[in-house]
Amino acid sequence: MSNNIAIRIEKLGKRYRYGGPAAASYNLRQDLTDWVKGMFNGRKAVVSSQSSTLLHHTTLHEVQEKHLAESPDHFWALRDINLEIKQGEVVGIIGRNGAGKSTLLKILSRITPPTTGNITYHGRMASLLEVGTGFHRELTGRENIFLNGSILGMKRSEIAKKFDEIVAFAEVEKFIDTPVKFYSSGMYVRLAFAVAAHLEPEILVVDEVLAVGDAEFQKKCLGKMDDVAKQGRTILFVSHHLPSIEALTSQTVLLQSGRMRFYGETSRALEVYLQSAGKHTGEKLSDITTRTGAGRIRFSSFRMTDCDGHSLKEALTGQSLAIYLEFTSATPKQKTRARVGIAISSALHVPLFIASTEMTMSFPPFIGDGDTLVCRIPKLPLGGGAYKVVLFMECNGVVEDWIENEIILQVVDRDYFGFGKNSPNGWEGRTVLVDHAWELKQSSH
Amino acid sequence: MPTPTIISAERHERIRQFLRDLWDYRELFWTFVERDVKVRYKQTALGVIWVVLQPLFMMGAFSVIFGKIAKMPTDGMPLPLFYLAALVPWNTFATALSQSALSMESNAQLISKVYFPRIVVPGGIICGSFVDFAIGWTLLNGMAIWLGHWHWQLVAMTPILLLMQGATALGVGLVLSMLNAQYRDVKHAVGFVVQIFMLATPVIYPLSRLPLWAQHWIFLNPMAAVVTTYRGVLQNMPVDWRLVGLALVTALLYLVGGIWFFRRREIYLADIL
Structure with missing residues (x-):
């Protein structure tokens, strides 16, 4: 063993029993009846499933491989950890x-x-x-x-x-x-x-x-x-x-x-x-009933990816983020000219910023069934926490879909400015982070 | 480079490792003793006086009820001395036993967060009970001198009797504490077990009241030997070495058995508590 290795972990595993370790063993009466039954059946170990906690010493080596195989009663909290x-x-x-x-x-x-x-x-x-x-x-x-x-x-x-x-x-x-x-x-x-x-x-x-x-x-x-x-x-x-x-x-x-x-x-x-984090394929919005608007065309999903296109469940402070909005329409062939926006509010419902096609798309999008609109945010200006996402869409002056209290954006905190702190104490999750720099001009007496 | 520590699924701590661990954690042991003793009398108005008052009150009650009313024989001893000689060791034993029986549960928070040889907790409780014993024992000596029954053997026999008392309390306490960690039923049974234990110990009656066959086997309850020997030396009777010897061996066997039972299970404590 080389001298500068402080900790070596080899093939480490830990197995627990579902419902708490040796769930049945919390019950003395059950254990006693199991034990008595076991004597009458001529089988030593009716309690063998519990033995992993109490009688572990007897279940070593040769029994181990068989005993530790996958079992429906148990799960591995840790498996095959090798570390130096x-x-x-x-x-x-x-x-x-x-x-x-x-x-x-x-x-x-x-x-x-x-x-x-x-x-x-x-x-x-x-x-x-x-x-x-x-x-x-x-x-x-x-x-x-x-x-x-x-x-x-x-x-x-x-x-x-x-x-x-x-x-x-x-x-x-x-x-x-x-x-x-x-x-x-x-x-x-x-x-x-x-x-x-x-x-x-x-x-x-x-x-x-x-x-x-x-x-x-x-x-x-x-x-x-x-x-x-x-x-x-x-x-x-x-x-x-x-x-x-x-x-x-x-x-x-x-x-x-x-x-x-x-x-x-x-x-x-x-x-x-x-x-x-992103095993998730996108948040379905079609089940949401607490939405307002005429509903001829609607948001059907909201999902996020990083800049390489990997899906995300949670965003990361300062991350380059893409938000994908998908649409469904009752009239599949028709495309409508729309104004689509995403508003982000703090957990206390204070609006923080709005991204809308109205400001940042050179022409209004024509949207139909199955289309996807992508909004890219190059450096997410939010510290760690949960934020409220509001989606809205309007076609020709009529609100078609408006989802207000359903979508939560989870942001994982990470150093945004490079100085180790994203907001003053007590202001976490309540402000937008904006790049800025300070300079001190000292008077020259 | 010092020897590495190995945590392994296959290899279990040998007795040497266990003893080394105990030695390494000796300071924690004393800290626990200190904590238990300090905490016991914090914010009590009378403080340590309770240790004196409790056996005195019980001595008074026992003298009146069992001595005067039930007319229990005392083998010719003055009533207060007869009961005090039994109550001082018995009370400290009973308290230590029931506290150590519950010790794994009452220290669950600690056990699930930090490693230390778990035996330190009940061991500390037993040692802490010796402080109460010392106070009660001083009282007993005073009472014996006052009543003219004091004998140097009371002092000479104390270490060996205290060892028997401590070994029994720890041995039985270890088993109960581990069972209580697994089955909380034990908690409800402890008070009752201690009471039965007291009836099986000649506290309210003299050993001579038992049938002969029971007197023959009474060494299986080392506390019976402890109580009887204290009474014997105060009556200036020769020490029954057969009883003391056998009871001492029994007490040590209880201790070894308790440690064995405890050690087999202690590593899984955090999983079952």
């Missing part, structure tokens, strides 16, 4: 909900064992699946620092050495001898994160802990993590928050339905991630 992570690398882990991110972290943190394969790592590993694990409400801030630090694997002498630094980082000096139940939620989270941020393991595994706390504090934490990475420690970082993945990691693992879809440079991983 170099020492000092900061690796992001992304994927949709249910892709296996949390399972991978739990196996790495030794909270749950793998079903197949193995992981080899060097040095001390600390995992941070949650901030403030083990905090006790009745205990003071001081006592909780020691409690939480020990739980996360720090030595007491180490905690004592860093105590003042932790307290200062959390900005809770005055309340350090107050029970944490009297803390505001902000103070609580800051204290919890401060302890975690002062861990110094060789390998740090971090789950979405940055989803807590105010933006200012999040930034401080990201900065702290960056420092840790610069000291040559290996970090695994799971997040839904793509801007922080982009800012912190060099390599990223993309998980999809329990398998590794991609492992490599972060920017490339994010592209693959967003393309993989």
